[in-house]
Amino acid sequence: MQGFLASWRLYGRTDRMLRNIFGILAVLLPLLLWSAVSYLPFVWHPQVLITDPGGEEYLETGMRMNRADFARAVTEMQEQHQPVPQGIPSNPVYLPSPGDVLSAFVHAFTSSAPVGAEHSITQAFAHSIRIIFWGFVISSVMGVPLGIMCGSIPAVARLVEPAVDFFRYLPAPAFGALAVAILGIYDAPKIAIIVIGTLFQQILVIANTTRKLDFSLVEASRTLGAKGLRLLFRVVIPGILPDLYRDQRILLGWAWTYLIVAELIGTSSGITWFITQQARYQHFDNVFAAMALIGIVGLGTDMVLGVVGRKLFTWKRENG
């Protein structure tokens, strides 16, 4: 109990068990809230799902309407001595229940694609991941070396950073039409958008990380006779590597945010296309399942990368 209270204090201490409990609650509480809203009719359920239209002509089975309208229809039918419409309280169509989403999610992995490309979540998602992967790789191949050089060589910083700072403020979607004109309508412009969205941030963030390297380490290595490329590869890069790794993790998240834009230009594709299609058909359980998949994959990757990072850079963690 004391430990529980301490974990709420500013900079308080927590033990391992409490951290695990909080971690589980972090997932469970939102799910419980969602379940309560979905399954307990008295919590929200502002609409009625028609199960039997009765005598009302404009009603159909499976239709949703506001409670007040439904009540009016019922009284109307009662006054006209016709069969009364039947219905059950329900949430709006845009809020499916956890069960519906779960079954859509399971369905996505078990069923094969009915027609054409990308009719299942998994296919659409695989396409999205390919776009992200190549976008991020291409951006990193240019951005990481350039960022390190900007951070360590003043002349490069002066030459490159003003231009980068300018492009950084141009929203990546603004390049959409240009990218399509130059690169065609398929995957190339999408990858280009991800690169444009990520690269400029990447250069500046990594330049900053490089600048923050403890300068006394550079000075110490200079008095030991290190200079030029040796200084760069033996001191600067190993010294910033843990922070560089963390930056890349954060930038990968940035790349994901540009995915939505990228997939809407040229021919729509990938998970975004899947989501917009399903939303058009009002299959919101599929929409939610797709969103959950993005979240789970994103969180999973980040957690794996985090664990790998702690394993790789033990000296940094224990250094405080």
Add this chain to the structure above:
Amino acid sequence: MIDHVEHALPDYRILPPDVAARMEQIKKRDYVLEIDRVTKVFTQKRNRTVALDSIEFGVHRRELVCVVGPSGCGKSTLIRILAGLEDATEGRILMDGKPVRGPGSDRGMVFQKYTLFPWLDVCRNVMFGIEMGGVDRLEAQRQAMQWLQMIGLEQFATAYPHQLSGGMQQRVAIARALAASPRVLLMDESFSALDAQTRTKMQNYLMEIWRKIDITIVFITHDLDEAIYLADRILVLKPHPGQVEEVIEVPLSRPRRAEQMTSAEFLATKAHLEGLIRSFGASDDMDEDEVTIDLPLLTLVTDQVE
């Protein structure tokens, strides 16, 4: 307290015969490191601060020189110029008679901060300077292990710096600097972050190493005891602008022992140094006894409650 002792103290300038003989010997040797009218001016907007003003000094081979002075006398700037980490505004640094520019492995440095590479284990840290000298990996490792043996840390060869205490880290830093086989070892308040006990131990370590290898040491400190205990000669700088005030030849015989710190010669030298430093005034890290503290009564203090 010093005043009533002072009458009984000998003149710090009178060297005991053995020390005088040693001093003669040292002075016959060539200069390894020469500071040739070095001036350093910092310009910040319209403020011009003269940190060092025409410093002239020569360090003989295998000499141990300490540089003391109140804060603001530019002693840290001086050692950074010696190391090549900063450029002198005027004047030059000569190594074995040849002017040098920029840092180089002929002038090793041990910093006040712990500057071991945290991503390398102890052995690799010591190997760093050797490898920079173009020695291949296996040979570098062999030499590094010898150095670790010398400082008594060979069992920590595979430990990482963060696993070592501050004193051990500085020992490794000294080994790392020496392993690159410099002519001069520059030490910038290297022991000031350590606790008093460790510091005394480190001073003895340093002198022990210095006896065994051909190395010239320039040691910056603000601790007068440390300066007198270690040095053959003490270079006293005065602040605003930084100039050489005096060069003191320490009247203590070698090898030095902790008991010498209570000898009359030691106390006389220290009294003189303290007097010098105090005469510079306005220094904030040494003459704390001059500060008169005038506090109002903050809490209820009575005879019952101490």
